[in-house]
Amino acid sequence: MPQIPAAYIARAHTVLGSVSFLTALFLGLLFHYKKLCKNAVATYPEEFFPSVSATIGDWYPERNIFQLLIAFTSGPRLGLVAFEYLLHSTNSSSPFPLVTLTSGLLRTITCGGWVYITSSDDGEVHDFFMISYLVLTIPWMWGCTTFNFFLSLIPLVYFYLQHKLHRVPGAYTRYSFFEWGLIALDLMFDSFTEEELRLRKFQFSFGDPSATIQSTEAAKQQTAPTEKAEPEIQIDPSKNPVAKAKAPANPPISAVPESRFSLRLVLPPSLKPFISFVSSIYLSYIFWSIFTSLIPTLFYFSIWELGIAGHELALLSTLSPIFLSFNPVLSWAKSRGGSTTLHIFSLLALGAFILDKPIHRLWLVFLGTCAVMCKQVATWATSDIDQQSIITALGFLLSSLSKHANHTNNPVWPLVNSESGGYNKIGIVLAALAIYEHHIRQPTISETAKDVTQNTNPPQAQVDTTQGHWLAGAVPLGSLIFILHNLLSDSSTLIAWNWTGYQDYQPRGPVPHLHGSLTFAAQLFGLLLALTSVTHDLTDILAHPLWFTYGSAATIVLYAYRDWSGYFGGLNLAVFITSIIPIVLKQASAASGSTWQSTGKVYFTAMLVYCLLALSSTWTVAYAFVVLVAQMACLSLAFRWPGLKLSCSAESKNTLSSNFVSYSRGAIACFAFFSFAASVYRISSRFPQCFKPGPRILTAGIWTIHFGLDNQGRDSQRLVRNVVRDMELDRVVFGERDLTRVIVEEMGYYVDIGPGPASHTWGCVLLSKFPIINSTHHLLPSPGGELAPAIEAVLDVWGTPVTVVVAHNGQEEDPLDRELQSTELARIMAASYPQPVLFLGYVVSKPHAPRPAPYEILVQDGRVFDIDKDDLDRWCEYILYRGMYRTSYARISRGKVTDTELQIGQFVLPPYGTTVVDDSEGARYLRSQKEDMPEHHWFTMDYYEDHPNNKAKGGHAYHVFGTPLYYQIPPDPSKVLCYQRATPEEQR
Incomplete structure (x- = not known):
């Protein structure tokens, strides 16, 4: 042949x-x-x-x-x-x-x-x-x-x-x-x-219907009598495609040339367990970093579409554990080589930061998430689940701590780089070192134990895996991952949840940059409880229904109360959630048993529950309690209810070594120290001071920044800071994400954020150089579901109370919502008449549009004036005012920060104790040249397109008019005083 x-x-x-x-x-x-x-x-x-x-x-x-x-x-x-x-x-x-x-x-x-x-x-x-x-x-x-x-x-x-x-x-x-x-x-x-x-003597045979591929020893006919030649591998088309023969008992060493080599790190024996512990925590941190980066990476596309863009399907990458339903894949993922390979693949997500196009970054994050999820699930589905659960919790806390210390941005997220607070290269290098250590470390118990999943007919698991049982392992795990991500992955979330603003110059509740470390303290205490329960075989206590009752009560307090009371409920919820991490993970591991079918089924279902809860938290309108009830109901299956056989009966035997327990307690202590140190370090040393402390000038701006992502999908906090600093804004508002950390800590501002997540709306932000006397958060009427937030604040501007209203209204989809929202905003502004009012709002309306469009309702019913009625090129952002002299107005192009421009208005308050004498249209529209105004009324020259310094301004420039518009103050006795420096009494 x-x-x-x-x-x-x-x-x-x-x-x-x-x-x-x-x-x-x-x-x-x-x-x-x-x-x-x-x-x-x-x-x-x-x-x-x-x-x-x-x-x-x-x-x-x-x-x-x-x-x-x-x-x-x-x-x-x-x-x-x-x-x-x-x-x-x-x-x-x-x-x-x-x-x-x-x-x-x-x-x-x-x-x-x-x-x-x-x-x-x-x-x-x-x-x-x-x-x-x-x-x-x-x-x-x-x-x-x-x-x-x-x-x-x-x-x-x-x-x-x-x-x-x-x-x-x-x-x-x-x-x-x-x-x-x-x-x-x-x-x-x-x-x-x-x-x-050639060495294996593989040959391709043809010309016979039963074609064969042969593998023999070199010179088969000349083989010594004591040696055994390798048998042939036959391909029989009528049977199996490949029929494997049994391998020889003692194959010759030369049969398969060895081409592998490895490097071994020589360390003192006493240091190896500690190095392995640190490496495992860092790899867990990488898992949580990649996992939490997926949603902000894909959400960029929803911003531009202002709706479902299709890229949300990338969330399905979290369902990759379905591939572990195949025995060869699960066995490979559990092996040392397989886990190392998955770790290397996951680095694609970290390396995505070098790409400019958001769609390219999304692809790599998608692939990295698929890999890291399979790796993490294979880690959870092991016999040493007690140790892995503590490592998982510590990695999560390290991820949250890194965000707290880095202006709420994880430093290895692909949406940040060196210009926006990222330390991506350092993170990748440390990840590579951790992966290398993971690859060369001594095998664990689960790796050396007999792998029963390799059997073609695997035995029944030791636990009863009826439908209720495997669901009892999967559903609580999905809920736990969602709660960790949604409520605890950022230290400011529980603070913002029930924040209601200021009263008598003081915040009513905790503030993120100062009190975020309390959230960490609560989580660390909960993890310490979990560690103690595992080491002393007391997990039944934390699995008791009474402990679930404690967690449910904390959830009720979080939802029903505001400010410090609500935050106290959130702290107790943080203790509860972190304390049950080992219980939930151990139950999921027990539910998956030793069969590959159960492993894929349990963890796929868990991540499906996570996806459903994540989508519900985004789409549920005005009903945050629905998500809270759903997540706690799912979590309840992890507890051992009397008379109900819901939870899987996993043994509660301590498998943690004394070294591991000691290292874990040391890590908890270090995390606690660094969280408080980060809070102290991030406290702004700059007391809020106005940019122009002499004249009674108030410079205000509105800038709608969608979710803090620039046009390239990267974090935009520092770009926003640069423009605010250049324009010397005493007030600025932008919607939909807490972007205040960099500006507050580095520039010194009072900040108010709201309404919070408890109201289930996107919220808005008010930053002020002037003290905030009082503030009220409003959830504007929305029978059609277009939730709209607003903040009504009273500022102490040069001793004069000025009511400032900031709002982010709904879009065009529901005209009734827009009409009712505008009517409520007009009522708020009219209620303070004739006191000074400043409105800065995102209002989807054409200038001078008649009722029921928002423009006419706001201007007429609110008893305010448009900053410039002749500007007909607006659509969503509007500045309205009353009781002040408007002296300039500018529009600055969006540049690369966001998809909306920055509008700025400069105002002068009448002398203390007086009001505007003439607010007729003729008096308000005495237009002026910049050179005819005092220099402290000028906007910066750098933002003119033809100015030499403009190229360094990130694409921002005065547009529409090509220059700021300036207005004279009408001639009256207050004119001279307005241009003079204020007296000490006026500055109080």
Whole structure:
């Protein structure tokens, strides 16, 4: 029967692949050298060598010849994938060959994607397939001596960023060298298979209906009598596709050449447990960081659509534990190599920060979340669940602590970078070190124990896994993860939940930057209770219904009460939630038992519960208590109710070592210290002072900033701070996310946020350089469901009480909601007549629009004036006023911070104890030139488009008018006083 050595297939792949790329390069240099070197930044001679993408995809005939030759390579490539699978699966029950087969097939498909969809066809699709190809190369090359390939990725990424971000001429040529180097290394790696196939004497037989693939020892006919040759592997089309023979009892060492090597870290034996403990906490921190980064990353697209954009489907990445329903995948994920590989894949999410386009970052976060969820679930589904539950809790607290210390931003989130408070590179380096330590550490008990999941007919679990039982393990876990994420992942959430503002110059409740550490103290106390219950076998106490009653009572207090009383309920809820983390995780582990079917079912259902609760918390309108009741009802299944067999009967035996307990208590103490230290460090040393302390000037601005993300989907707190500082705003309002931490701590402002999450609305923010005397939070009428928040505050402006109303109304979807909301806002403003009033609101209405549109209702019924009635180019942001002299008005383009502009109005208060004498239209519209006004009324010159300093302002500039508008104060006795410095009595 004719036979062809399988090594020839590997050689054909190497030759065809090399000829394809070399031919394209030769023809490209011959026909289109300078055109191939040209890119968006520079051309020849700065760029003097073409990239792979340009060579194979931009010009005829090299593109067409390359695609023809590379098509012939597909057959040998698929053959290599099959041979690699057969080589490694012959005498192995490991799931790794199946993973290699899957990654090899997907790698071939993605190769076709970036080959046949070139950068000139669709750059984003080409880049997606190229990135996917490189990612799939990791499991394909795993364990082999191919580190040159991965090391080449570092300069490749560096020079690509130099070209793409910094637009450095010549950087793309250097990038091209490494890109061609990766192609060469890739082909060389696949060529190694030729030598392996030759040593194993793999042969491809044809000409017989029952074609076979044979694997024998070298020179089978000459084998010594005492030696046993490897049996053949037959392919029988009438039966199984691959019939594996039993492996020899003592296979020769030379049968499978060893190409693996590992580096061992030499440490004193006493330090190894501590290093492993720290490494595990950091990897848990990475899990929570990636997990919590998913929603803000995908929410960017909902901002621009102001609704469902479709990208919300990325939330389904949290359902990736469904893949663990397959026994080979679960076994691989539990293995040391599998968990290490999943950790490496998860780094894609951390590395997404280098990408500019939000959609590219979302893709990588999606893939990273899939990987990290599978890894974490495989970790939870182990025999040492007591230890893993404490590690999970400590990692979560470290994630929350890092946000508290970093202006509510996790420093390794992909939506931050070095310009917005990110420490991404440091985080990735530490993650790589932790992964390395995880890979080389001694095997755990669960890894050395017999893996019963490898049996084709697994035995029944030790616990009764009826439907109620496995649900009792899954549903509470989903609720627990949701509560941790929704209420405790940020220290300011419980504070903002019931915050109601100021009274008599003092805040009625706790403030985030000062009292956030109390939230940590409560969580740490709860975790200490959990640790004590595990070490003393007292978990039955925390699983008792009375403890659930305590948690339910704390939830009721959180919802029903406000300010300090409500926050006290939140602190008790924090104690309760963190104390039951080991119970819930242990019950889920017991429910999954030892069967791979149960593992996938339990943890998939848990994450499905999480997704449903997360969506409910977003879509439920005005009924926050519905979500609270649902989450507590789900959590109740984790407790042992008398007469009801709901919870899984997992043994309550302490498996924690004394070292681990000691380290955990030390970590809790360190977290407590650093949380209080962060609070003290972040207390603003700047007492709020006005930018212009002399004249009785009030400069106010409205800026609707959607969720604190700029146009590139990155955190925008510092960009907002820069503009506010440049424009010297005494007041600013922006909607929908707490963006106050940077501004409050670095610039010194009084802050009011509300209404809080208890009212289930997006809320708004008031920042003031002037003391806030009193404030009231309003949830405006919304029978149609378009919830709208408002803050009514009385400020002490140069000794004169000024009522300031900030609001964020609904959109156009419900006209009745908009009419009722406008009517209520007009009532609030009219109630303080004739005292000074300033309205800064997001109102969707055309200027001068008649009733029932908001404009006429607000102006007429509220007894206020438009800042400039002749500005007809507005749509959503409006500044209205009464009882003050308006002296200037400016509109600043959105730049890269947000999708809405900044509107600014400057006002002068009448002398203390007096009012505006003439507020007729003629008096209010005495327009003026900037040069005719005192200099302290001028806005900064840097924001004129033609000013030399404008390029450094992030794309912001005076637009619509091209300049601020200035207005004279009408001639009356107060005019002279208004331009003079205020007396000490007037400044009180």
